Amino acid sequence: MTEPALARTKGAEQFGSSSAAASGQSGDRILETRSISKHFDATQALQDISFSLYPGEVHALLGENGAGKSTLIKIITGVLQPDGGEILLAGTPVVIRSAAEAQRLGIAAIYQEPLLFPDLSVAENIFVSHQGRGQVVGWRQMSQDAEAILAQLGVAIDVRSPARGLTLAAQQSVEIAKAISLNVRVLIMDEPTASLSAHEVAQLFGLVRDLRGQGVSILFVSHRIEEVFEIADKVTVFRDGRLISTRLRSETSPQRSISDMVGREMGLLKPRPRAAIGELLLSVRGLGRESVFEEVTFDLHRGEVLGFGGLIGAGRTDIGLALFGIEPATSGTIALDGKEITVRSPREGMDLGIAYVSEDRRQLGLSLPMSITANITLPMLHKYLDRFGLIRRGLETETAEAYRKRLSIRTSSVDLAVAKLSGGNQQKVMLSKWLNTKPSVLILDEPTRGIDVGAKAEVHAIIAELAATGIGIILISSDLPEVLAMSDRVLVMREGRQMAIFSREEATQERVMTAAMGQVSAPIGEVAA
Amino acid sequence: MKWLQRHVRPEQVRELSLLLLIIVAVVFFGSMIDGYYTSRTFNRIVSSVAIITIVAVGQTLVVLTRNIDLSVGSVVGCTAYFVGTLLGRYHDLNPLLAVLTAVALGAALGAINGLLVAWGRIPSIIVTLGTLAIYRGILVDLSGARTVTTDSLPGWLVGLPRLNLMSIGGLDLPALFMLAVAIVLIFHLGTGYLAVGRRFYAIGSNPDAAALIGLPIRRLVFLAFVLSGALAGLAGFVTLARYGNITVESGRGLELAAVAAVVVGGVNIFGGSGTVLGAMLGAIMIGTLEQSLYRLQISEFWRDAILGLLILLAVASDAVILQRLRALWGRADLKIVTEPPAEATVAAGARSP
Numbered sequence: 001m002t003e004p005a006l007a008r009t010k011g012a013e014q015f016g017s018s019s020a021a022a023s024g025q026s027g028d029r030i031l032e033t034r035s036i037s038k039h040f041d042a043t044q045a046l047q048d049i050s051f052s053l054y055p056g057e058v059h060a061l062l063g064e065n066g067a068g069k070s071t072l073i074k075i076i077t078g079v080l081q082p083d084g085g086e087i088l089l090a091g092t093p094v095v096i097r098s099a100a101e102a103q104r105l106g107i108a109a110i111y112q113e114p115l116l117f118p119d120l121s122v123a124e125n126i127f128v129s130h131q132g133r134g135q136v137v138g139w140r141q142m143s144q145d146a147e148a149i150l151a152q153l154g155v156a157i158d159v160r161s162p163a164r165g166l167t168l169a170a171q172q173s174v175e176i177a178k179a180i181s182l183n184v185r186v187l188i189m190d191e192p193t194a195s196l197s198a199h200e201v202a203q204l205f206g207l208v209r210d211l212r213g214q215g216v217s218i219l220f221v222s223h224r225i226e227e228v229f230e231i232a233d234k235v236t237v238f239r240d241g242r243l244i245s246t247r248l249r250s251e252t253s254p255q256r257s258i259s260d261m262v263g264r265e266m267g268l269l270k271p272r273p274r275a276a277i278g279e280l281l282l283s284v285r286g287l288g289r290e291s292v293f294e295e296v297t298f299d300l301h302r303g304e305v306l307g308f309g310g311l312i313g314a315g316r317t318d319i320g321l322a323l324f325g326i327e328p329a330t331s332g333t334i335a336l337d338g339k340e341i342t343v344r345s346p347r348e349g350m351d352l353g354i355a356y357v358s359e360d361r362r363q364l365g366l367s368l369p370m371s372i373t374a375n376i377t378l379p380m381l382h383k384y385l386d387r388f389g390l391i392r393r394g395l396e397t398e399t400a401e402a403y404r405k406r407l408s409i410r411t412s413s414v415d416l417a418v419a420k421l422s423g424g425n426q427q428k429v430m431l432s433k434w435l436n437t438k439p440s441v442l443i444l445d446e447p448t449r450g451i452d453v454g455a456k457a458e459v460h461a462i463i464a465e466l467a468a469t470g471i472g473i474i475l476i477s478s479d480l481p482e483v484l485a486m487s488d489r490v491l492v493m494r495e496g497r498q499m500a501i502f503s504r505e506e507a508t509q510e511r512v513m514t515a516a517m518g519q520v521s522a523p524i525g526e527v528a529a
Numbered sequence: 530m531k532w533l534q535r536h537v538r539p540e541q542v543r544e545l546s547l548l549l550l551i552i553v554a555v556v557f558f559g560s561m562i563d564g565y566y567t568s569r570t571f572n573r574i575v576s577s578v579a580i581i582t583i584v585a586v587g588q589t590l591v592v593l594t595r596n597i598d599l600s601v602g603s604v605v606g607c608t609a610y611f612v613g614t615l616l617g618r619y620h621d622l623n624p625l626l627a628v629l630t631a632v633a634l635g636a637a638l639g640a641i642n643g644l645l646v647a648w649g650r651i652p653s654i655i656v657t658l659g660t661l662a663i664y665r666g667i668l669v670d671l672s673g674a675r676t677v678t679t680d681s682l683p684g685w686l687v688g689l690p691r692l693n694l695m696s697i698g699g700l701d702l703p704a705l706f707m708l709a710v711a712i713v714l715i716f717h718l719g720t721g722y723l724a725v726g727r728r729f730y731a732i733g734s735n736p737d738a739a740a741l742i743g744l745p746i747r748r749l750v751f752l753a754f755v756l757s758g759a760l761a762g763l764a765g766f767v768t769l770a771r772y773g774n775i776t777v778e779s780g781r782g783l784e785l786a787a788v789a790a791v792v793v794g795g796v797n798i799f800g801g802s803g804t805v806l807g808a809m810l811g812a813i814m815i816g817t818l819e820q821s822l823y824r825l826q827i828s829e830f831w832r833d834a835i836l837g838l839l840i841l842l843a844v845a846s847d848a849v850i851l852q853r854l855r856a857l858w859g860r861a862d863l864k865i866v867t868e869p870p871a872e873a874t875v876a877a878g879a880r881s882p
Binding site: 326345356363365366374378379381389390393 | 721722723724727728730731734735737738739740741742743797801802
């Protein structure tokens with residue numbers, strides 16, 4: 001079993017320690033995609049992607065959530081099949097049908113959360129995907145091989161201990177060792193640093209540089225732009241499923257990359273007409289939840305739309321969950337209409353007039369087999385009982401019909417199961433459900449994700465109308481143009497920290513994205529209005 | 530077809546086709562068994578159906594919440610034996626009190642299940658598999674393997690199975706069967722018109738969403754198990770009345786019949802959909818099969834095997850057939866939907882309902 005590890009070190013010599021600068025020629029590409037495209041239903045996830053990876057380079061992929069990086073990675077690792085285009089490996093066209101096949105071809109991926117078997121030993125984890133090596137496990141041999149690989153990486157882990165209990169950084173090292181044992185030529189690292197401490201990141205980067213020195217090509221995806229510019233030789237930017245630019249690190253800058261990332265079309269989005277903003281409604285000071293987010297401070301007024309910008313996982317949803325009482329805050333204060341409040345459960349949140357419309361319609365939002373009517377009235381069912389405690393079906397239907405009209409939910413009947421509606425109409429049912437709780441603070445989490453353009457415009461019109469009735473709205477969205485078009489002010493989060501609050505005039509795509517990716521640029525808006 | 534699609538939901542088609550299947554089964558057995566179409570056969574089937582139905586109603590409530598209660602057979606055995614012993618000792622015990630004792634004992638046993646599932650966070654299949662064995666074990670130990678016999682019971686109880694409330698065309702409807710029908714009606718309306726019923730469906734169809742709107746999930750799951758236990762207790766009383774002789778084996782295997790009835794009756798085993806009425810149809814199907822196979826002198830092991838097969842078929846067909854039906858209905862809805870809606874634009878300024 002020493003074979004793969006040795007082969008790796010021998011093979012490395014062939015490539016020498018070529019760096020990005022030396023990889024100008026077109027002949028020695030290790031991986032190339034030609035005009036790859038992929039669509040999911042109506043969304044074009046990737047369009048005509050031609051991309052090259054050279055031996056011994058660290059190539060970073062940058063882009064907003066949904067720009068197409070993950071789809072490309074999934075295609076390269078065989079998880080998804082492209083609709084068109086081809087993949088060439090060392091000049092030969094290949095079809096990669098599964099992740100196992102990708103591994104055989106020398107392509108491996110490491111993710112933010114390592115996928116180890118917690119009850120198997122480190123050595124077993126390293127060699128788990130080696131197949132066809134006989135049925136008998138040679139424990140001694142395997143341990144020695146594992147130790148050899150880890151030593152080569154300069155990592156000291158007991159290979160006989162179970163993977164459970166290893167630090168995240170150690171688990172990453174095991175994943176890398178696994179890739180090396182597979183004689184990997186292309187290593188994809190998808191946000192590997194997201195949960196690592198600064199010290200661990202430095203260690204990981206040391207490993208990455210070693211691998212590069214051995215001729216391994218590394219595709220590095222990260223939302224931390226300073227890390228990208230520390231480790232990458234080349235930077236490719238994606239936007240809306242298209243490859244926007246590929247530049248050598250020495251020829252670009254963080255600012256330039258961000259400009260490439262955010263140059264999104266506003267499309268049909270029209271800015272929401274400016275409406276009168278009323279008195280102070282919600283006042284949040286120093287809000288935090290241990291190791292999730294901290295020191296969040298903002299005000300929300302009646303009739304105001306406060307956008308929450310930032311990347312997925314920046315803690316925006318967690319603030320929403322805390323305000324609604326699902327995962328209560330552990331520090332800071334919330335005041336509603338000038339009175340300090342504590343929200344410990346969704347019931348308390350609802351009673352206080354706070355509503356949270358979840359980002360996940362199917363998982364957290366709707367009871368799909370139940371009717372539209374039943375979904376809408378469920379949170380307020382106690383208001384629909386007659387004096388015998390029986391549900392007043394007539395009143396329920398009245399409510400459902402009223403919302404069907406108001407939000408133009410398209411359905412043949414309000415008795416239809418929600419499962420049968422389109423995404424946009426499901427979203428409207430969910431909005432109806434929460435509007436029926438008569439909230440004064442409405443938290444909308446990704447209200448237009450996965451719905452078509454027409455429905456999106458309708459949801460935007462609904463948001464504008466709701467704000468006009470004096471509801472204070474917190475709009476969490478990863479769709480930057482949407483946040484900018486709908487919001488009166490934009491609060492930007494990054495890794496659980498509040499980076500800035502921009503006024504409508506200050507908020508530009510570049511400013512928001514720069515704050516979201518950790519590059520602080522002037523001017524930063526005031527902390528509270 | 531259009532009329533059908535407009536007036537019947539796919540879930541109801543399932544119930545209608547089950548009704549059809551019952552008729553087919555009756556016709557089939559009628560051609561196989563001499564003297565099948567007699568009031569005697571009818572009475573046997575009906576009194577067997579009564580017990581399965583009452584247990585299946587409770588099972589439905591539990592299954593709706595995405596749980597399962599495997600202990601019902603043992604609960605039936607325990608209550609039948611305990612109340613039988615009680616009545617054997619105190620002949621002048623008030624009949625109503627005897628029924629209430631059975632229900633209360635069943636509810637208490639159900640409460641133990643509910644506590645362990647809702648607050649102990651142990652999967653219901655494990656909890657009730659455990660209590661299935663434990664309740665039976667306690668019964669065997671406390672009874673010392675003695676049997677309750679008919680002659681020890683008071684006369685009113687022994688005469689109960691022959692008490693008919695009404696008869697239609699020479700077919701008698703015994704009081705015990707009518708009791709089951711009453712239970713079905715009460716719980717069918719209860720799940721449809723009480724807030725608690727709606728919440729059972731909500732929990733089963735999406736527990737996370739139910740938590741998000743602040744439903745007391747644990748209390749509701751606990752309640753479902755208590756009701757299932759209480760109804761099993763009532764079924765225990767009916768079992769005592771019907772058979773008179775109660776051994777420690779009494780009620781054994783009833784969980785299989787109850788789960789089969791529920792699943793065959795179209796209640797989704799993953800919770801959230803199905804009706805009590807459907808479960809009753811399932812129970813009628815199961816009862817008809819059990820009694821008819823008995824008449825055909827097929828061994829009880831084969832009868833159980835056939836029940837098992839029926840469960841598998843029901844669940845498999847649930848996945849396949851209901852999908853198809855929904856797709857068919859879905860297309861019909863689409864046709865209606867594509868007509869331009871009256872209010873295509875957001876009714877700006879529309880008053881809040």
